[in-house]
Amino acid sequence: MEIPESAVNEESRRRAEDAALAALVDQYAGTLYRVAFSVLRNAADAEDAVQEAFLRVLRHRDTLSEVRNHRIWLIRIVWNIVLDRKRRAKTRPETDDVDELARVLPSAGLSAEELAAARQHHCHVLACVDRLPAKERQVLLLSAFEELSSVEIASVLDITESSVRSRLFRARNLMANLLDHERSLR
Amino acid sequence: MNSTPHQPSAPDADARFGEDTLRLIARLPAPPGLEDRVHAALRSASNRSLQRQDFVDGARPQGRVLAWPKPISRKSDWMRAAAAAVIVFVVAGGGWGVYTHVQHGLPTKVIAMPRVFQPGGFSGAGAMRTPQTLPGPTVNLPAKPLPAAPKAAKKPATRPAPARAQSAQTVSATTHTAEPAEPAAAK
Numbered sequence: 001m002e003i004p005e006s007a008v009n010e011e012s013r014r015r016a017e018d019a020a021l022a023a024l025v026d027q028y029a030g031t032l033y034r035v036a037f038s039v040l041r042n043a044a045d046a047e048d049a050v051q052e053a054f055l056r057v058l059r060h061r062d063t064l065s066e067v068r069n070h071r072i073w074l075i076r077i078v079w080n081i082v083l084d085r086k087r088r089a090k091t092r093p094e095t096d097d098v099d100e101l102a103r104v105l106p107s108a109g110l111s112a113e114e115l116a117a118a119r120q121h122h123c124h125v126l127a128c129v130d131r132l133p134a135k136e137r138q139v140l141l142l143s144a145f146e147e148l149s150s151v152e153i154a155s156v157l158d159i160t161e162s163s164v165r166s167r168l169f170r171a172r173n174l175m176a177n178l179l180d181h182e183r184s185l186r
Numbered sequence: 187m188n189s190t191p192h193q194p195s196a197p198d199a200d201a202r203f204g205e206d207t208l209r210l211i212a213r214l215p216a217p218p219g220l221e222d223r224v225h226a227a228l229r230s231a232s233n234r235s236l237q238r239q240d241f242v243d244g245a246r247p248q249g250r251v252l253a254w255p256k257p258i259s260r261k262s263d264w265m266r267a268a269a270a271a272v273i274v275f276v277v278a279g280g281g282w283g284v285y286t287h288v289q290h291g292l293p294t295k296v297i298a299m300p301r302v303f304q305p306g307g308f309s310g311a312g313a314m315r316t317p318q319t320l321p322g323p324t325v326n327l328p329a330k331p332l333p334a335a336p337k338a339a340k341k342p343a344t345r346p347a348p349a350r351a352q353s354a355q356t357v358s359a360t361t362h363t364a365e366p367a368e369p370a371a372a373k
Contacts, residue, residue, distance in 0.1 A: 125204035144208035
């Protein structure tokens with residue numbers, strides 16, 4: 001039985017795309033997970049978001065060769081997914097987020113009191129972050145990733161680099177005010 | 187004396203903006219086995235899409251309940267057509283057989299039962315049913331002021347007799363009527 005040449009080419013092309021996709025998973029799954037977790041603050045949801053991102057890539061794997069920066073492209077995909085999920089899952093109480101965070105944050109070498117104080121501090125910070133306007137909040141969350149430069153943040157959010165800087169400046173000012181206000185109330 | 191204003195160090199500033207928490211979250215390690223789970227999800231999704239593609243292309247998808255036998259399914263479109271023709275022939279023949287066995291045009295065997303009037307039974311007595319009609323539109327005329335009724339003259343309030351006295355009277359009345367009968371009967 002003769003196999004047509006086009007089928008062979010198709011098969012080899014598909015295998016090459018699968019290999020490229022597998023390499024992307026190995027390389028960037030961790031980064032995407034951290035980005036997803038920073039917004040969703042839930043391990044299972046973050047993992048789901050990563051899987052969904054790679055499934056989207058699988059659906060559009062024909063365009064993989066056209067992508068210039070795979071890392072930014074993937075972060076952008078997962079970022080859109082997590083923002084969408086966060087918008088839909090607003091009913092979940094904040095206490096769940098904090099409990100989940102307390103479970104995963106490093107606690108080695110901390111006494112029970114220090115651990116409780118640290119947890120309270122993180123809780124206040126995250127509550128203040130949630131109170132920021134969406135644009136400022138997004139820039140602040142992405143700026144926490146040391147692996148992302150302001151140019152990369154700009155391309156993830158599809159804005160200019162100067163907008164990233166101004167938003168970050170505003171976000172820091174707002175955060176400082178909010179945290180001061182929280183401190184004065186306590 | 188050093189007069190320079192207090193400049194917060196970088197960690198202090200981070201703590202002030204709360205970015206230490208965000209950095210901590212951003213540095214969290216991914217759960218172990220994440221890549222394997224993503225690989226597995228991609229593999230299953232890829233298999234599913236391949237099956238769907240095969241189905242579109244005309245090949246037999248895996249997991250199909252009914253399938254042609256292998257010698258027929260390979261390169262035998264004419265055999266499928268023949269099988270379809272046989273099915274059509276059998277169905278049409280069966281229908282024709284049923285049609286020819288049914289005799290048309292025969293009078294139906296209906297026995298008219300005589301009407302039996304039972305004595306003592308109820309009859310309609312020639313009553314006719316009249317359908318209920320809907321009430322027509324009614325015109326609400328403004329109510330005429332009624333002439334004021336003459337006030338009844340107040341009667342002087344009479345005090346009812348006490349119940350005990352009333353009952354005593356009735357008792358005495360009954361005894362007075364019954365007592366004269368007894369001596370007469372004795373006599």
